[in-house]
Amino acid sequence: MTTAPLLALRGVSKRFGAVQALSDIDLEIHAGRVTALVGDNGAGKSTLVKTIAGVYTADAGTIEWKGRAHRIARPQDSQDLGIATVYQDLALCDNLDVVANLYLGRETRSLGVLDEVAMEARCRELLDSLSIRIPSVRIPVASLSGGQRQVVAIARALIGEPEVVVLDEPTAALGVEQTAQVLDLVELLRRRGLAVVLISHNMADVRAVADEVAVLRLGRNNGIFPVAETSHEEIVAAITGAADNAVTRRSARTLTKDGAAPSTDAAADDDRNRTTEAGEETA
Amino acid sequence: MSGTTPTGEQEPAGAAAPVVDPRLLVRERGMAGYVEEFRRKIRGGELGAIPVVVGLIIIAVVFQSLTGTFLTPGNLSNITVYIAGPGLMAVGIVLVLLLGEIDLSVGSMAGLSAAIWAVLSVGQGVNDLLAIVLAIAAGAVVGTIHGFFFAKIGVPAFVVTLAGFLGWSGLQIWIMGSEGTINIPRDSLVRDFNNFYFSDIAAAYGLALVITLGYAAALWTGERRRAAAKLPNRQMVDLAVRIGLVAVAAFTVAYVLNQHRGLPLALVIFLAVLIAADFMVRRTSYGRQIFAVGGNAEAARRAGINVVRVRLTVFTIASSLAALGGLFWAAQAGGASKSLGSGNLLMNVIAAAVIGGTSLFGGRGWIWSALLGTLVIQSITTGLNLLGMASEIQYMITGAVLLIAVVVDSVSRRTQRTAGRT
Numbered sequence: 001m002t003t004a005p006l007l008a009l010r011g012v013s014k015r016f017g018a019v020q021a022l023s024d025i026d027l028e029i030h031a032g033r034v035t036a037l038v039g040d041n042g043a044g045k046s047t048l049v050k051t052i053a054g055v056y057t058a059d060a061g062t063i064e065w066k067g068r069a070h071r072i073a074r075p076q077d078s079q080d081l082g083i084a085t086v087y088q089d090l091a092l093c094d095n096l097d098v099v100a101n102l103y104l105g106r107e108t109r110s111l112g113v114l115d116e117v118a119m120e121a122r123c124r125e126l127l128d129s130l131s132i133r134i135p136s137v138r139i140p141v142a143s144l145s146g147g148q149r150q151v152v153a154i155a156r157a158l159i160g161e162p163e164v165v166v167l168d169e170p171t172a173a174l175g176v177e178q179t180a181q182v183l184d185l186v187e188l189l190r191r192r193g194l195a196v197v198l199i200s201h202n203m204a205d206v207r208a209v210a211d212e213v214a215v216l217r218l219g220r221n222n223g224i225f226p227v228a229e230t231s232h233e234e235i236v237a238a239i240t241g242a243a244d245n246a247v248t249r250r251s252a253r254t255l256t257k258d259g260a261a262p263s264t265d266a267a268a269d270d271d272r273n274r275t276t277e278a279g280e281e282t283a
Numbered sequence: 284m285s286g287t288t289p290t291g292e293q294e295p296a297g298a299a300a301p302v303v304d305p306r307l308l309v310r311e312r313g314m315a316g317y318v319e320e321f322r323r324k325i326r327g328g329e330l331g332a333i334p335v336v337v338g339l340i341i342i343a344v345v346f347q348s349l350t351g352t353f354l355t356p357g358n359l360s361n362i363t364v365y366i367a368g369p370g371l372m373a374v375g376i377v378l379v380l381l382l383g384e385i386d387l388s389v390g391s392m393a394g395l396s397a398a399i400w401a402v403l404s405v406g407q408g409v410n411d412l413l414a415i416v417l418a419i420a421a422g423a424v425v426g427t428i429h430g431f432f433f434a435k436i437g438v439p440a441f442v443v444t445l446a447g448f449l450g451w452s453g454l455q456i457w458i459m460g461s462e463g464t465i466n467i468p469r470d471s472l473v474r475d476f477n478n479f480y481f482s483d484i485a486a487a488y489g490l491a492l493v494i495t496l497g498y499a500a501a502l503w504t505g506e507r508r509r510a511a512a513k514l515p516n517r518q519m520v521d522l523a524v525r526i527g528l529v530a531v532a533a534f535t536v537a538y539v540l541n542q543h544r545g546l547p548l549a550l551v552i553f554l555a556v557l558i559a560a561d562f563m564v565r566r567t568s569y570g571r572q573i574f575a576v577g578g579n580a581e582a583a584r585r586a587g588i589n590v591v592r593v594r595l596t597v598f599t600i601a602s603s604l605a606a607l608g609g610l611f612w613a614a615q616a617g618g619a620s621k622s623l624g625s626g627n628l629l630m631n632v633i634a635a636a637v638i639g640g641t642s643l644f645g646g647r648g649w650i651w652s653a654l655l656g657t658l659v660i661q662s663i664t665t666g667l668n669l670l671g672m673a674s675e676i677q678y679m680i681t682g683a684v685l686l687i688a689v690v691v692d693s694v695s696r697r698t699q700r701t702a703g704r705t
């Protein structure tokens with residue numbers, strides 16, 4: 001990783017009431033590389049994605065785009081930079097048809113009027129390339145199957161010619177063939193020089209396409225592993241926190257004694273501090 | 284969008300991976316195919332304008348047989364004048380309903396607007412046209428205030444506009460001051476909203492021709508472009524039927540109007556607003572954004588849409604249209620008064636939007652429901668008036684019609700759910 005990162009998160013924290021969803025997250029995203037983001041349910045992956053996408057604003061920390069700090073306060077800000085996001089909940093408008101959803105917020109216009117024909121033609125082209133069968137691009141997305149909806153959401157991320165594509169569990173609802181298509185697509189995007197952030201619970205998928213794996217555990221960084229040099233077990237250990245050992249426990253305890261405990265909510269404190277350093281040491 | 288089911292042969296031959304599902308029911312060619320598709324749509328709960336049109340025909344037949352005078356040109360012509368005021372207000376309500384919200388203040392706003400115009404123009408001697416503009420501008424200000432509290436502060440629109448409902452009618456009474464009513468002077472433009480007719484028969488026929496040709500041109504060029512881009516497009520029969528229906532409707536109305544006093548100015552303005560609003564809703568990004576916010580506001584926000592701006596401006600437009608409608612309403616009443624716009628006006632306007640086919644649940648509907656719905660309500664009112672029925676009976680019947688419309692809306696929503704549509 002000699003090149004400067006395209007997108008970098010430095011010490012990003014996000015808190016929801018009593019839940020510290022993200023604490024002090026560092027992450028670097030490089031052009032032409034696929035970064036997988038893994039972690040257990042509730043680890044904070046989607047929260048991190050939404051922070052990058054401008055759905056949430058970070059409580060602390062900075063987001064750097066091409067080396068310069070940017071404030072991402074709204075989804076527009078993120079899109080304007082060139083970040084396209086596929087959300088876990090897809091964020092589609094059920095009452096609009098496929099074409100309208102694909103182009104929502106950036107409709108093709110000619111003389112100020114919606115150019116439905118151009119949009120529909122491009123939409124069919126794109127869906128063809130993703131080899132998904134949809135009854136018609138003119139039916140409301142409410143009437144599509146879960147997987148079809150997911151492909152629509154993915155296709156939507158590709159419309160705006162982004163530089164970073166963030167995919168939050170894009171293959172969760174997909175069949176074998178469509179999953180393969182999406183993984184192919186991820187590789188295609190990497191070859192085109194785009195940066196891809198891929199969230200998935202499927203280790204096989206992650207190992208197949210990712211260059212490095214960033215592990216989140218209970219809202220904290222738990223190590224970044226180059227896929228080629230890391231075993232499956234090591235990653236799983238980092239996810240579950242089994243990488244915990246006596247050394248990290250002791251260092252955690254000294255940290256707490258010094259009063260440098262970064263988290264304030266007492267209940268989860270113990271568990272979180274223990275795993276803070278684990279990843280870095282494994283890596 | 285209806286009727287664009289792709290037929291097999293229009294698919295680009297030899298495409299690597301067809302987008303079209305082979306299980307998709309393909310429409311047969313010719314008449315049988317249309318009948319079959321029509322049946323399927325009804326079963327799927329996509330009723331479109333059919334219930335309203337059927338309702339209108341029933342209303343016309345019933346009242347004609349009871350009174351014998353309902354279908355006279357004079358009566359029908361009057362209906363087209365009466366619908367302008369509530370119809371303009373209903374256009375605003377349709378926009379608000381598309382957002383999934385409600386505006387309960389349109390009746391008060393209509394009364395306030397009339398009061399502002401009357402006091403300025405008649406009381407203070409302000410230029411008549413300027414007074415009209417100021418009254419509509421007052422509507423824009425009121426709507427922006429509603430929109431601010433709803434979209435920016437986050438107070439439910441129901442509550443904001445309920446406060447407006449009370450507050451603005453209070454302001455209306457205060458503005459009217461000691462005057463109980465202010466009659467419209469003879470030379471006022473507002474009087475023309477009710478009384479001016481283009482009596483030359485060329486006017487009504489000309490408008491019918493323009494509407495038909497405009498519709499045909501828009502449809503034809505659209506389908507040509509679709510065909511050129513190898514997208515599924517409608518067959519010639521389909522186009523011909525649609526254009527034919529519009530032509531028959533337009534020229535029939537023109538003929539009837541010319542039997543009486545000609546083309547009413549009120550109808551011309553109402554149609555112009557309808558066409559402009561329909562264009563805005565279906566052909567511009569802004570209209571698309573209204574539907575998106577009404578369907579899923581969070582998804583709209585994530586797509587980069589400025590949800591606050593869309594919500595705020597829709598309320599501004601709705602109140603402005605209510606203000607304009609109020610002037611037509613005053614024109615029919617003969618002047619502004621302390622109680623103008625109270626009574627069942629608000630309910631009738633909301634009922635009209637729903638009866639015409641715009642959903643109360645947001646994100647589904649069309650502008651023309653303002654026309655169809657007000658036609659239904661006004662036809663019932665006029666018919667009952669011809670029968671000499673008291674207003675309490677009218678209230679009950681209008682209430683029942685509204686209930687039926689909401690039931691149709693709710694049921695069709697449920698059927699569409701089960702048929703896989705929202």
Ligand SMILES: Nc1ncnc2c1ncn2[C@@H]1O[C@H](COP(=O)(O)OP(=O)(O)OP(=O)(O)O)[C@@H](O)[C@H]1O
Nearest residue numbers: 016019021039040041042043044045046047048088
């Ligand atoms: N809007 C919110 N309000 C309050 N708490 C939230 C909110 N969103 C997320 N959280 C909390 O933040 C934590 C992280 O949630 P997040 O959705 O980021 O997990 P995730 O890693 O994406 O999990 P999964 O793999 O199940 O998708 C959870 O404890 C969750 O309860």
Ligand SMILES: [Mg+2]
Nearest residue numbers: 045046047088
């Ligand atoms: Mg998640």
